[in-house]
Amino acid sequence: MNDIKLALLGSEGAGKSAVLVRFLTKRFIGEYASNANSLYHKRFSIDGRQLNLEVFDPCSQSGESRCILEEPVDWADGFVVVYTISDRTSFLNAKNILAQIKESRRETCKGEVPICLVGNKQDLCHSRQVSEEEGRCLAQENKCHFQEVSAAENYLDISNLFTKLIRHVMEHLKHRGDLRRYSGSKSMAKLINNVFGKRRKSV
Numbered sequence: 624m625n626d627i628k629l630a631l632l633g634s635e636g637a638g639k640s641a642v643l644v645r646f647l648t649k650r651f652i653g654e655y656a657s658n659a660n661s662l663y664h665k666r667f668s669i670d671g672r673q674l675n676l677e678v679f680d681p682c683s684q685s686g687e688s689r690c691i692l693e694e695p696v697d698w699a700d701g702f703v704v705v706y707t708i709s710d711r712t713s714f715l716n717a718k719n720i721l722a723q724i725k726e727s728r729r730e731t732c733k734g735e736v737p738i739c740l741v742g743n744k745q746d747l748c749h750s751r752q753v754s755e756e757e758g759r760c761l762a763q764e765n766k767c768h769f770q771e772v773s774a775a776e777n778y779l780d781i782s783n784l785f786t787k788l789i790r791h792v793m794e795h796l797k798h799r800g801d802l803r804r805y806s807g808s809k810s811m812a813k814l815i816n817n818v819f820g821k822r823r824k825s826v
């Protein structure tokens with residue numbers, strides 16, 4: 624069974640946990656504990672293949688806090704970078720995070736890093752500060768997927784974006800002939816726990 628490791632990154636309050644919980648449970652839960660890093664596990668079936676999905680949801684990163692990014696960026700096979708369409712600062716932070724991912728993967732990762740840029744809180748379009756076009760352009764510049772979503776209102780867009788990203792990760796790993804997939808993910812989970820002291824969750 625293949626292991627797929629994803630990390631969600633983005634500003635405080637961008638809706639990382641909401642997006643992830645919507646994907647994993649189909650539900651929207653208004654408030655989430657935001658003072659701890661979490662590692663979620665889920666068995667997932669895609670295109671007839673069984674996967675062990677691990678998703679790392681760290682507590683918030685500001686643009687300057689490079690250290691919180693380093694371990695997830697090394698660990699993850701793919702990334703969901705979340706900003707809020709009604710908060711330009713979160714968009715600028717997402718831009719910064721994309722640059723950091725690219726920079727740290729430049730040596731090890733020939734070709735594209737599987738990333739989806741997500742503009743969340745589409746339901747707040749009356750207070751929109753970032754146009755859909757700007758989001759799409761930033762994604763194009765970084766050669767990544769792009770999707771505007773509302774974790775509060777819509778499951779399907781979120782499900783589709785994760786499915787697309789997971790397919791991209793699978794392609795990417797196949798291309799790289801990455802045998803690490805079969806070495807067992809428990810040791811990496813342990814490493815992450817050691818580094819961040821985070822809770823682990825099964826959904």
Ligand SMILES: Nc1nc2c(ncn2[C@@H]2O[C@H](COP(=O)(O)OP(=O)(O)OP(=O)(O)O)[C@@H](O)[C@H]2O)c(=O)[nH]1
Nearest residue numbers: 635636637638639640641653657683744773774775
């Ligand atoms: N209107 C609206 N609110 C949302 C949406 N997604 C999340 N929220 C709200 O935004 C707030 C922050 O959501 P979280 O999922 O905790 O955000 P986060 O990025 O995980 O935040 P940290 O854990 O602090 O990094 C919560 O009050 C959510 O209810 C959305 O799609 N629409």
